[in-house]
Amino acid sequence: MLGDTSFAIHPGKEQQSGSKTYRDIGKLHNYQEKDNTYMFSCENGTIAIQFYTESIVRVIMNQKNPIDLQGSKAVIAKPKKVTIEVTDDDERILLSTINVQLVITKEPFRITFKDSQGREIVSEGKYGMAYRENGEVIACKQMSENDHFYGFGEKSGHLDKRGEKLEMWNTDVYAPHNPETNALYESIPFFMTLREGKAHGIFFDNTFRTFFDMKTSEEYYSFSAEGGQLDYYVMVGPHPKTVLEQYTYLTGRMPLPPKWSLGYHQSRYSYETETEVRELARNFMEKDIPIDVIHLDIHYMNGYRVFTFDKERFPNPEKLIADLKEMGIRVVPIVDPGVKKDAEYPIYQEGVQEDHFCKYMEGEIYYGEVWPGISAFPDFTEEEVRKWWGEKHAFYTSMGIEGIWNDMNEPAVFNETKTMDVSVMHRNDGNPTTHRELHNVYGLLMGKATYEGMKDNLHGKRPFLLTRAGYAGVQRYGSVWTGDNRSFWEHLQMSLPMVMNLGLSGVAFTGPDVGGFAHDTNAELLTRWTQVGAFTPFFRNHSAIGFRYQEPWQFGEKYETIMKKYIQLRYIWMPQLYSLFYQASKQGLPVMRPLLMEYPNDAKTYNLNDQFMIGDNVIMAPILSPSVTNRVVYLPKGDWIEYSTGDSFEGEKVHLVHAELEDLPIFVRKGSAIMHGEWNSNQDKETKVLTMKVYTSNEDGNYQFTFYDDDGETFAYENGEYLKLDLDIQSVADSINVVILDTEGNYRPPYQEIHIETVGSSKRILINGKESNIIKL
Numbered sequence: 001m002l003g004d005t006s007f008a009i010h011p012g013k014e015q016q017s018g019s020k021t022y023r024d025i026g027k028l029h030n031y032q033e034k035d036n037t038y039m040f041s042c043e044n045g046t047i048a049i050q051f052y053t054e055s056i057v058r059v060i061m062n063q064k065n066p067i068d069l070q071g072s073k074a075v076i077a078k079p080k081k082v083t084i085e086v087t088d089d090d091e092r093i094l095l096s097t098i099n100v101q102l103v104i105t106k107e108p109f110r111i112t113f114k115d116s117q118g119r120e121i122v123s124e125g126k127y128g129m130a131y132r133e134n135g136e137v138i139a140c141k142q143m144s145e146n147d148h149f150y151g152f153g154e155k156s157g158h159l160d161k162r163g164e165k166l167e168m169w170n171t172d173v174y175a176p177h178n179p180e181t182n183a184l185y186e187s188i189p190f191f192m193t194l195r196e197g198k199a200h201g202i203f204f205d206n207t208f209r210t211f212f213d214m215k216t217s218e219e220y221y222s223f224s225a226e227g228g229q230l231d232y233y234v235m236v237g238p239h240p241k242t243v244l245e246q247y248t249y250l251t252g253r254m255p256l257p258p259k260w261s262l263g264y265h266q267s268r269y270s271y272e273t274e275t276e277v278r279e280l281a282r283n284f285m286e287k288d289i290p291i292d293v294i295h296l297d298i299h300y301m302n303g304y305r306v307f308t309f310d311k312e313r314f315p316n317p318e319k320l321i322a323d324l325k326e327m328g329i330r331v332v333p334i335v336d337p338g339v340k341k342d343a344e345y346p347i348y349q350e351g352v353q354e355d356h357f358c359k360y361m362e363g364e365i366y367y368g369e370v371w372p373g374i375s376a377f378p379d380f381t382e383e384e385v386r387k388w389w390g391e392k393h394a395f396y397t398s399m400g401i402e403g404i405w406n407d408m409n410e411p412a413v414f415n416e417t418k419t420m421d422v423s424v425m426h427r428n429d430g431n432p433t434t435h436r437e438l439h440n441v442y443g444l445l446m447g448k449a450t451y452e453g454m455k456d457n458l459h460g461k462r463p464f465l466l467t468r469a470g471y472a473g474v475q476r477y478g479s480v481w482t483g484d485n486r487s488f489w490e491h492l493q494m495s496l497p498m499v500m501n502l503g504l505s506g507v508a509f510t511g512p513d514v515g516g517f518a519h520d521t522n523a524e525l526l527t528r529w530t531q532v533g534a535f536t537p538f539f540r541n542h543s544a545i546g547f548r549y550q551e552p553w554q555f556g557e558k559y560e561t562i563m564k565k566y567i568q569l570r571y572i573w574m575p576q577l578y579s580l581f582y583q584a585s586k587q588g589l590p591v592m593r594p595l596l597m598e599y600p601n602d603a604k605t606y607n608l609n610d611q612f613m614i615g616d617n618v619i620m621a622p623i624l625s626p627s628v629t630n631r632v633v634y635l636p637k638g639d640w641i642e643y644s645t646g647d648s649f650e651g652e653k654v655h656l657v658h659a660e661l662e663d664l665p666i667f668v669r670k671g672s673a674i675m676h677g678e679w680n681s682n683q684d685k686e687t688k689v690l691t692m693k694v695y696t697s698n699e700d701g702n703y704q705f706t707f708y709d710d711d712g713e714t715f716a717y718e719n720g721e722y723l724k725l726d727l728d729i730q731s732v733a734d735s736i737n738v739v740i741l742d743t744e745g746n747y748r749p750p751y752q753e754i755h756i757e758t759v760g761s762s763k764r765i766l767i768n769g770k771e772s773n774i775i776k777l
C-alpha cells in the first residue's frame with residue numbers, strides 16, 4: 001500500500017539520484033470541522049482544507065507540527081462564510097460549494113477537485129501529497145494530455161510552460177538570460193492550467209525555494225519546496241479571467257498608478273551629473289519627444305549611500321527636480337537595500353542604534369558587500385523597520401520626488417551565493433524566521449515599506465514604485481521591470497512571453513528595458529523595441545554603463561523620427577491604456593495579454609509568443625528580427641482592421657503582413673472601439689480632445705467596455721472624483737449605436753465631450769439611439 005510506505009516520486013529520477021524518497025501523507029484516520037476549515041488527521045501528518053470563497057479552496061499539509069493557518073504575507077484576503085455540503089461514506093468524503101466539489105478518498109488520502117460541471121480540474125492519483133525527512137514537501141497532480149501551463153511570474157522561455165521545470169528563488173542574474181534561466185528576480189509561485197478551453201489556478205504559497213515540474217512525467221506534474229508547509233490554493237476559474245480575478249482577490253491588485261508613470265521613462269546606468277541630466281531633458285524638449293520620467297541610477301548618491309546626493313555631481317537636486325517638473329518630467333532615483341557600514345553615516349548610525357538591520361540569531365549584524373562596500377540590510381520583515389525605512393523617504397519627497405526605483409532587493413550580495421546568508425534570523429513581526437524561508441519575500445516587503453512610506457510622505461499624491469524583486473502580491477506596491485536583459489533580438493523576442501506571463505501572474509504593470517540593458521544596442525533593434533515598448537505596460541529605455549548610449553536620437557534622424565512617432569503614439573493611446581490600468585486595478589486583469597486569455601478555446605493561441613493583446617480587442621504583431629519586413633500573423637475569430645492602413649483582415653486565418661521599419665502591425669477587432677487622446681507637448685500632456693474610434697463591422701453584434709479617467713495623480717478618485725462610462729457599441733445594419741449604460745463619478749475632465757469616429761465602412765452614428773457623434777460629458 002502506497003500510503004504505508006515511502007515511495008519514489010519519480011521513478012526516472014530515482015535511477016539518477018539514488019534515494020529521492022518521499023513519505024506519502026497516508027490514510028485518513030479522522031477529521032473535524034471548525035469555521036469552514038476541515039482538519040484531516042492522516043497516518044503521516046495533517047491536512048487542512050479551508051474555503052476562502054465558493055471558488056477558492058486552500059489545502060495545507062503539515063507532516064509534523066500542528067497546521068499553521070497564518071500563511072505568508074502574500075495573501076490579504078480572509079476566508080469568507082461559505083455554505084458547504086458534506087457527504088461522508090466508507091470510502092470517500094465529498095465537500096461541495098456551488099462552484100466546486102472536493103472528492104476525498106480516505107485510503108490513501110487523495111483529493112480531486114471538480115468544477116460545477118463535474119469536470120476534474122485538480123486531481124491526485126497514484127501520487128498525492130508527500131514529504132521527505134529533510135523537510136521537503138511535494139504535491140503531485142494528474143496532468144492531462146491537453147494541459148497548458150501559464151504564469152509562474154517572471155520566467156524566460158516560451159509562454160506555455162508545459163515541458164518545463166521552474167524554480168523560484170529571487171536571484172540577480174547579470175549573465176545573459178537564456179530560455180532556461182529560470183530563477184530570476186521575482187518569485188511568484190502561481191500558475192494557471194488551461195485544459196480544453198477551461199482554466200483553473202494553483203497558488204503555492206510557500207516562501208522557501210520552490211520547484212515546479214511540468215516536464216518529468218506526462219502523467220502528472222508536481223510542485224515542491226525545500227521546507228515549510230505544503231500550502232496551496234486552488235482557484236476553480238473556469239475562464240482565464242476568472243482565475244486571475246480569484247488569484248488577485250487573494251493576493252491583491254495594483255493601486256492605480258500615477259498617470260505620469262504610464263508615460264515614457266528614460267534611464268541609464270548612469271546619468272552621472274546634473275549637467276548631463278539637464279542636457280538630456282533639454283534634448284527631449286527640443287526634439288518634442290514625449291517623456292515623463294528620468295531615472296537616476298546609483299551615481300547620484302554620495303559613495304552609494306542611500307538617502308544622499310553627491311553634491312559635486314548634483315550640487316542642487318531640489319532645483320534640478322523643480323526645473324524638470326516645469327518641463328513635465330519627474331525624477332525617479334534608485335534606492336537599494338544595502339546601507340553602507342560607515343560610523344559617520346546617519347542612516348547606518350540609526351540603523352544600528354535603533355536595531356533595524358538583519359541579524360544572526362546570536363545577535364551579530366549580517367554584513368554583505370554591495371555597491372557602497374560592506375553594508376548592512378534593513379530587516380523589512382519587521383513592521384517597525386518598514387516604518388523607519390518608509391519615513392526616511394521624506395528625504396526624497398521633500399525635494400519633489402514622487403517615485404522610487406528599488407533595485408538589488410533579492411537581496412543581491414556580491415558573494416558566491418549571490419545573496420544573504422540563509423541562516424540570518426529575521427524578526428518577522430514577532431515570529432523569528434530564517435532567511436532561507438523569507439528570502440523570496442525580502443523584496444516584496446521592501447516594496448511594501450517603500451510604497452507605504454512614500455504614500456504617507458506624499459500627502460494624497462500617488463507614489464510610483466519600480467521594483468526588481470518580489471513575491472506573489474508585489475502588484476500591490478510596485479511595477480516590475482524584467483531586470484538585466486541584453487541588446488539581443490532574442491531578448492526582445494523573449495520579453496513578450498515574459499511580460500505576458502507576469503500579467504498572468506497578477507502583475508499588470510511590467511516591461512523590459514527597451515533597447516536592452518547590457519551589450520551595445522543598434523539602430524534597428526532599438527527602433528523595433530521602441531515600437532513594442534510603446535505598448536508594454538511599463539515603458540522604459542535603460543542601458544548599462546560601458547555600453548552605447550541609446551536615447552532615441554543616438555542613431556540619427558531616420559531612426560529618431562520613427563521612435564518619436566511611436567513614443568507619441570503611446571500618449572495618443574493613453575486614455576485607452578489608462579482605462580485598462582483601471583481594469584487591472586479593479587479585477588487584476590493584465591493590460592498586455594496573451595491571445596489565449598481572450599480566446600481560450602482556440603488552440604492556435606496556446607503558445608503564441610510573438611503577438612500580444614492590449615485589452616480584449618487589439619492585437620499587436622511586432623517585427624522581432626533583424627532585416628525582416630514581413631511576418632506571419634494569426635488572427636483569431638472575428639474580423640480585423642489594421643490600425644495604420646485601414647485594411648481588413650479575416651479572422652481564424654494566418655496572414656502574411658508587410659511592415660517596413662516604420663511600421664508596427666496593429667489589428668483592432670471590428671465592432672469594437674478604442675479611445676484616443678492627443679499629443680500636445682511635454683509641458684502640456686493633458687488630453688483636451690478625446691476621440692472614440694469605432695471599427696465598424698458588417699456583422700450585427702455588440703461590444704462593451706469601460707472608459708475610465710480621473711486627475712491621474714491623487715487619491716481623490718477614492719472619494720468619487722473620477723469619470724467612468726460603461727459603453728455598449730451596438731452594430732446593427734447600417735448604423736452604430738453607442739449606448740451609455742452607466743455614468744459614474746464627479747470628475748470633470750479637461751475635455752468636455754467625446755468625439756465618435758468610424759473606421760472601416762461608413763455607418764450612421766447614434767448615441768443612445770439618437771443621431772449624433774458627440775457624447776457630451
Ligand code: MIG
Nearest residue numbers: 268269297298334407483484
Ligand atoms: O549590479 O544600479 O538591474 O537596472 O542599472 C547592477 C545599477 C546594479 C542592476 C539593475 C540595473 C541597474 C544596475 N543594477
